[in-house]
Amino acid sequence: MEIADRPQPPTGAARLLFRAPVHLYRWGLGPLLGGRFLLLNHVGRTSGLRRRTVLEVVDRTDGGAPIVCSGFGSRADxxxxxxxxxxxxxxxxxxxxxxxxxxxxxDEGAEFLARYARGHPRTAVRLARMMGFVVDGSQEDFRAAGRELPFVRLRPRA
Structure with a gap:
């Protein structure tokens, strides 16, 4: 795995395009995205305002908790x-x-990305390229890329 040029989070028109799925949820059309995507409602760290982001579900734990990844790294809001x-x-x-x-x-993130790549090989290569990684398609390359990205488990609260 080679790290090319890690992109910055999108701005301008690209940001609007990335945010388009949020509007589907606002209009009650979130179910059209199926279980592969989720709407994350969170609180701004400095503003305290409610924020919304649509993320792809990389995997689920045995208990069903979704695993998501910040493709733009730890700089993502x-x-x-x-x-x-x-x-x-x-x-x-x-x-x-x-x-x-x-x-x-x-290491846990590395395993989740490797498992994602097994299930979605072509998409995983394209996403890796978009995130600034050059991968050869091997499990070890995806594990190496996964070690560079922050992953989050969204554990349901009782």
Whole structure:
């Protein structure tokens, strides 16, 4: 695995495009995205305002807790927000639940990315390229990329 040029979080028109799925949830059309995406409702770390972000579910734990990844690294606002305020509201399709956001260790994230790549090989290569990684498609390359990215478990609260 080679680290090319790590991109900054999107701004301008690209940011609007990335935020488009949030509007689907606002219009009640979140179920169209299925279980592969979720809406994360979180609190801004400095503003204290409610924020929303749609994220791809990389995997689920045995207990069903979604695992998500910050493709733009630890600089992503949503990631920094959940570190500061880990109690979040998650919506997957039409189902909502409160959760505790738990950052995962590098080795755990590496395994989740490798497993994602086994299930979605072409998408994983394209996403890795978009995140600034050059991978050869091997499990070890995806593990190496996964060690560079922050992963979060969204553990449902009882």
């Amino acid at each position: 949503w990631y920094r927000n959940v570190l500061a305020h880990p109690r979040v509201l998650v919506q997957v399709g039409a189902r909502r639940f409160t959760a505790e956001a738990e950052p995962l260790g590098a």
